[in-house]
Amino acid sequence: MDTEQQRFSDMKRRVYKIVLPVLVGLLGLSLFLSENEGLLLMINLILLVGMLFAWLLLSTKLSLRVIEWFLLALAGAYLLTMVIQGIYTQMLEYGDSSLGDFIIWMPLIALLMFLLFDRLPALLANLALFVVLLIPSVPAFPHLHSEQVESLILFYTGIAVYTGLAYFLHQLYRRRAEQNAMLRFAYMDALTGIANRHRIDNWLRKKVELGEQTGQLFSVLFFDLDHFKDINDVYGHKTGDDVLRQLAKVVQGELDHGDLFGRWGGEEFIILTDTGEQESFLLAERLRKAVGEHDFGIAGRVTASFGLSVxxxxxxxxxVVLRADERMYQSKQAGRNRVTGRTMVSGDD
Known part of the structure; x- marks a missing residue:
């Protein structure tokens, strides 16, 4: 769960780093092309500087939640000020029919609420914003002509529509994220974080089908840790689990892009690679040495025996797995810490 939240937080930070400069540029261009002056110009300049400041904060170690709260406070203050200015200056004093162009920012505020809060708090926050923005208009309604009243009604209706749309998008994203998380967990080994047997079975089936259709070669590297039961018996299962986690990291660090790696069960692991016997043998030998040279902490040095098939x-x-499994046991019987293929064998060095 923490990993999912961190991934979502990182995604939001990346989005903000892209969106904020775009908004700053659009607002700056709008100010350059418009004839705003006085209070209206100052309000927009404060918003522009505030967004630029928030963008700079994204490159610091400051909590993203703090930056989001700053953006929310900035946006809320901006909207409230612009609504008051729009009603009592633009409409009542100058006779304008609409509040102004600032209303185009409303969808972003609604979305920001749902990025910052969970579903229900975000809905309540949007409702609170609606009420806060509605209050200044109440005393002014009797003094507005029909076009101005219609403009205000459309403005407040828009807030409700944007809130509903943001709520729907939040629900859609949440369900998609939950489905993706369930799918990942269904195919992931809980202890090591690599693929589990269910996912390996799917990989194998696809590899075999592709091989039958196109003649594409692939190799299966089947290996397990030597004397792993002794590690559990002497140091305990907690240490044994730690050894398996470390092993997964060591192996992942040696694999090429496109190599598929998973836990078959217990201390047994499988690698699928789109190579013939010679290349896969060199990979297995590299892995054997990497495992043997790694310091597993309390457990000390650990070795692995490999079998490979094409x-x-x-x-x-x-x-194809059975052949790799049989050759892995041949490595065990020959003294362990070895790689056995159809025509190639390495020994303990």
Whole structure:
């Protein structure tokens, strides 16, 4: 859950880094092309400087929540000031029919609420903003002509529509995120964070089908840790679990882009790579040495035994794994800490 929240927070920070400069540029261009002056110009300049300041804060270690609160306070103050100025200056004093162009920012405020808060608090916050923006208009309604009243009604209706749309988008994103999280957990080994057997089975099936259709070669590297039961018996299962987690990181650090790695079960692991026997043998040998040279802490030095097989016509997922499994046990029987392929064998060095 913490990982999901951090991923969402990082995503928001990236979005803000892109969106804020765009908004600053648009607002600056609007001010340059408009004839705003006096209080109206000052209000927009404060908003522009505030957004630029928030963008600079995104590159610091300051909590994203603090930056979001700053943006929310800035946006709320801006809207309230502009509504008051629009009603009592633009409409009542100058006779304008609308509040002004600032209303185009309303959708962003509604979305910001749902980025900052959970679903219900965001809905309540938008409702509170609606009330706060409605209050200044109440005394002015009797003094407004029909076009001005219609403009205000459209403005407040727009707030409600934007809130509903933001609520719907939030729900949609939340459900999609939950589905993605469930899918990841369904295919992920909880202990090591790598693929689990269910996902490996899917990979194998697709690799075998592709091999039958196109002749594409792939290799299966099947390996497990030597004397792992002794580690659990001597140091406890907690240490054993830590060894498995470290092993996963060591192996991941040695794999090339496109290599598929997962936990088959217990201390057994599988790698699928789109290479023939010679290349996959070199990979297995590199992994064997990397594992053997790694310091696993309390458990000390640990070795692994490897078996590898390459797909061939008529193979099934089970048959190609079975050959790799049998060769892995040949490595065990030959003294462990070895790699055994169909024609290539490495020994303990």
């Amino acid at each position: 797909n061939r016509p008529g193979d099934t997922a089970e048959s």
